[in-house]
Amino acid sequence: MTSRVELALDGAKAAGRAAFVGYLPAGYPDPETAVEAAVALAEAGADVIELGPPYSDPVMDGPIIQETTNQVLESGFRTRDLFPLIEKITARTEVPVLVMSYWNLILQYGVERYAAALAAAGGAGIITPDITPDAAEEWIRAADEHELDRIFLAAPTSTDERLRMIAERSSGFVYTVSTMGITGERADLDEAARTLVARLRDAGATRACVGIGVTTAEHVANIAEYADGAIVGTALVKALRDGGVDGLAAKARELVAGTRREHAAHTAH
Known part of the structure; x- marks a missing residue:
């Protein structure tokens, strides 16, 4: 069965463009504005919304995201507050909503309980940056049971064998980690992401989205x-x-x- 996220990506492709996945910190700057922000993102053309709940040790987040999620954490936002937020967003837009969560938050809440609550709120799946598919059996089972996408990360350092496992066990898309946007190293890093997507395709991934350091329409x-x-x-x-x-x-x-493919082809020449 094709998931809502997969349908959104396929719809973008059919329209001659890449999909746009937009991340926002869950509950920032306050729960009411957070809902308006997510809806505005959808109305501006995002194909998928990604919400990041605050976490005390956000190893993958840059300074701006850390600053905003810390503010949310200090305001008293907890995992249980995430689901009413998603419910309010999904009541107002058809755009699928993913959660990008550190694994510890899901584990503390209870894997099955988290999956059930997310599905009930209308959420589409979870991006898990710090757990690999081979360590995620419990999550894969819960995701399947509640028809949630499970999106794992692939990095340029991943072996071909690991990429095959990631491609096989991910649904929605594979989150392809790039490290782009550093002045002077732009071309090399772009090449790294391009190579990684090609390797993922060889490994059987049908959909791959590139993130980390993507900050301009040109990127x-x-x-x-x-x-x-x-x-x-x-x-x-x-x-x-x-x-x-x-x-x-x-x-x-x-x-x-920047997502339109004819725009992309034009920029490349």
Whole structure:
């Protein structure tokens, strides 16, 4: 069965563009505004919304995301507050909502309980940055039972064997880790992401989206040449922090413009 996230990616592809996956910190700057922000992101053209619940030890998050999620954590936001938030968002948009969560939060809440609550709230699945498929049997079972996507990360350092396992056990898409946007190293890093997507395709992955360090419409356009989608976090979070919901919507529209494949082909020449 094709999941909602897969349908969203396939719909973008049919429209001649890469999908746009937009990340926001769950509950930032407050629960009410967080709902408005997610809806604005959908209305600006995002194909998939990714919500990051706050965590005390966010090893993968850059300084801006850490700053905003810390603020949410200090406001008293807890895992149980995530599900009503998702329910309010999914009541107002058809765009699938994914959670990007550190594994410890899911484990503490209870894997089965978390999956059931997420599905009941209308959530589409979970991106798990710090657990690998071979250690995730319990999560894979729960995800299957509640028809949730399980999105694992693939890095340029992953072996071919590991990429095959990731491709086989992921649904929705494979989160392809790039390290882009560092001045002067841009071309090499772009090449690393491009190579990794090609290796994932060889390993059997049908859909791969590229994230980490994707901050401009040009980055998005480059990714649109070879991947199924681009994942943007920091640039959107910064726009929300500095310009509120309107600032976020404007930034999202600007970034989404990079997803069109004819735009991507044009930028490449």
